[in-house]
Amino acid sequence: MGWLDPPLNETGRQQAAAVGNRLSREPIEAVYSSDLRRAAETAQALAAPHNMTVFERSAFREVNYGDWEGLTEGDCRQFNPQSLQERMDDPENVPPPGGESYRQLMDRFHPALESIAVQHSNGSVVLVSHHGNIRLLLCRLMGIPLKQYRCFQHSNGAITEIGIRKDRLIIRTFNDTCHLTFGSNLKR
Numbered sequence: 496m497g498w499l500d501p502p503l504n505e506t507g508r509q510q511a512a513a514v515g516n517r518l519s520r521e522p523i524e525a526v527y528s529s530d531l532r533r534a535a536e537t538a539q540a541l542a543a544p545h546n547m548t549v550f551e552r553s554a555f556r557e558v559n560y561g562d563w564e565g566l567t568e569g570d571c572r573q574f575n576p577q578s579l580q581e582r583m584d585d586p587e588n589v590p591p592p593g594g595e596s597y598r599q600l601m602d603r604f605h606p607a608l609e610s611i612a613v614q615h616s617n618g619s620v621v622l623v624s625h626h627g628n629i630r631l632l633l634c635r636l637m638g639i640p641l642k643q644y645r646c647f648q649h650s651n652g653a654i655t656e657i658g659i660r661k662d663r664l665i666i667r668t669f670n671d672t673c674h675l676t677f678g679s680n681l682k683r
Contacts, residue, residue: 496533497560497594503536510652510675511540517654517674519544524618527611529555529625537652538623549623554607557625561594587641597631597641604628605635612659629655636664650675 503511514537523545528538530551538549563571571579575592582589590596604624611620626649634641636657649655652675656668 497557497564498531499564500532502532507533507537507651508540511537513674514652514654515540515544518621522619523547523621524615525550525611526621526623527552527555528623529553529557529628531556531625534623534625538621541621541623552607554603555622555624555628557627558597558600559594560591562592563594585642586644597644600628601631601635601641604632608632616659626651626653633666633669636666 518541523541526538526542526545526547527550528534530553534555535549535551538551542549560566566574568579571591578592582591587597590599608622611622627644629649630644630647631641633639633647633655634644639646647670649670650672652672654668654671654674655666656671658665658667
């Protein structure tokens with residue numbers, strides 16, 4: 496969806512409530528979010544049981560698809576196949592027309608994340624972002640080229656937990672959706 500800013504639909508609201516319920520008994524020091532409505536609404540559902548304010552940051556937005564906002568990959572292939580192929584070959588460095596590359600996204604995302612890690616070095620923090628950003632972050636943390644981000648699947652409403660031990664990042668959980676499936680009537 497990029498920087499398009501629709502609200503959550505009913506399924507999204509149910510998923511956000513399920514995540515909020517799952518995290519309601521966890522000790523959380525702060526809740527941060529992308530400033531796009533779908534992420535901010537999800538963050539509100541997570542923060543509510545803790546009576547916390549959500550700190551929205553534009554640095555956590557999804558990638559800006561520029562002229563491709565609202566288009567499918569098939570649309571891009573039909574209207575500008577050369578630009579799409581260049582982007583597919585090197586998404587780390589080639590942005591969509593009028594948009595940003597994955598390197599540009601990580602250049603704004605990663606420093607904001609590091610700042611939160613420093614500010615909350617002894618506590619647990621929730622960050623609500625976008626599945627593409629999470630996949631790109633995992634690539635960066637694991638030293639995998641950003642163009643391989645599609646090797647990770649990250650579902651809407653999933654929980655990924657990253658811990659910091661000394662100067663090492665540890666992926667504790669990835670794409671956990673059990674709160675969406677067990678005992679749930681959520682639509683998929």
